[in-house]
Amino acid sequence: MIELTPIFNAMLGAEIPFEKFSKDTRVTFFTGAGISAESGIPTFRSTGGLWSKYDPVKLASPEGFNENPQLVLDWYAWRRDAIRLADPNPAHLSITKFQKLFHDSAVITQNVDSLHSRAGNNSVLELHGNIFRERCNNCGEENGLNSDERTKIRYCHCGGMLRPDVVWFGETLENQKLEQAFELTGACQIFFSLGTSTQVYPAAQLPFYAKEHGAYTIEINTERTPFSNHTDLFIKDAAGHALPNLYEEFYAAVS
Numbered sequence: 001m002i003e004l005t006p007i008f009n010a011m012l013g014a015e016i017p018f019e020k021f022s023k024d025t026r027v028t029f030f031t032g033a034g035i036s037a038e039s040g041i042p043t044f045r046s047t048g049g050l051w052s053k054y055d056p057v058k059l060a061s062p063e064g065f066n067e068n069p070q071l072v073l074d075w076y077a078w079r080r081d082a083i084r085l086a087d088p089n090p091a092h093l094s095i096t097k098f099q100k101l102f103h104d105s106a107v108i109t110q111n112v113d114s115l116h117s118r119a120g121n122n123s124v125l126e127l128h129g130n131i132f133r134e135r136c137n138n139c140g141e142e143n144g145l146n147s148d149e150r151t152k153i154r155y156c157h158c159g160g161m162l163r164p165d166v167v168w169f170g171e172t173l174e175n176q177k178l179e180q181a182f183e184l185t186g187a188c189q190i191f192f193s194l195g196t197s198t199q200v201y202p203a204a205q206l207p208f209y210a211k212e213h214g215a216y217t218i219e220i221n222t223e224r225t226p227f228s229n230h231t232d233l234f235i236k237d238a239a240g241h242a243l244p245n246l247y248e249e250f251y252a253a254v255s
């Protein structure tokens with residue numbers, strides 16, 4: 001494993017085996033809350049992250065919702081408002097550029113904020129749902145989000161309560177999405193792990209799976225993670241700083 005710090009940014013790509021890659025190389029981007037940090041959206045687990053201020057069990061679990069749905073709806077309305085004011089940052093925008101260079105590429109995100117799509121990324125798999133959708137707590141049917149009544153408790157025609165369409169603590173991911181994520185990961189030749197603490201399973205298994213299946217792995221994070229000792233290249237830096245630089249290096253070497 002090679003570790004680079006920002007001081008080496010001018011030669012970020014020095015260690016990358018560019019000769020192995022071409023425009024047909026399959027690339028998968030796996031992202032977590034850290035990629036949206038520079039858009040002003042707080043992360044979960046880092047110092048000062050959301051879970052250091054709020055109790056995740058009360059705000060992001062089925063039990064919390066059953067106990068106090070109003071509190072949960074208010075909290076999600078507040079987060080949606082904050083996200084609406086945020087813009088995609090240079091990391092999201094670099095992925096759009098990378099996807100023009102490597103046409104066979106996809107994004108697997110744990111984020112629920114839509115910033116990948118807003119930045120023009122394509123083939124985005126939202127593993128943990130999307131905060132701008134609601135679904136029924138009982139039958140699962142998706143329901144449009146009524147922005148005028150967004151903090152009101154509303155019911156589905158089946159009698160179930162409407163809730164944010166995101167994966168909460170203690171809930172399982174949709175099988176089909178998870179399978180697709182593992183397929184995209186197992187089949188790629190370059191795997192980026194960007195701004196994720198690599199601690200929330202099963203998603204956290206993806207970077208390890210990529211490595212096991214022969215991908216060249218690049219991790220960008222401001223802190224080390226459980227994957228940092230396993231990745232081919234670890235860049236200790238903000239994604240919005242390192243990724244645009246890395247794109248320039250790939251562009252020069254591959255296009």
Ligand SMILES: NC(=O)c1ccc[n+]([C@@H]2O[C@H](COP(=O)([O-])OP(=O)(O)OC[C@H]3O[C@@H](n4cnc5c(N)ncnc54)[C@H](O)[C@@H]3O)[C@@H](O)[C@H]2O)c1
Binds near residue numbers: 060111167196199200
């Ligand atoms: N509904 C919910 O609210 C809820 C509930 C349960 C789980 N979750 C999920 O748990 C997941 C937690 O995992 P995660 O990895 O996404 O978030 P995380 O908060 O656990 O980790 C964020 C990571 O980003 C890094 N980071 C911070 N700023 C950065 C920057 N500028 N550039 C690069 N890296 C930066 C941090 O060092 C950290 O490792 C979330 O994605 C979320 O979907 C959410």
Ligand SMILES: [Zn+2]
Binds near residue numbers: 136156157
């Ligand atoms: Zn229903």
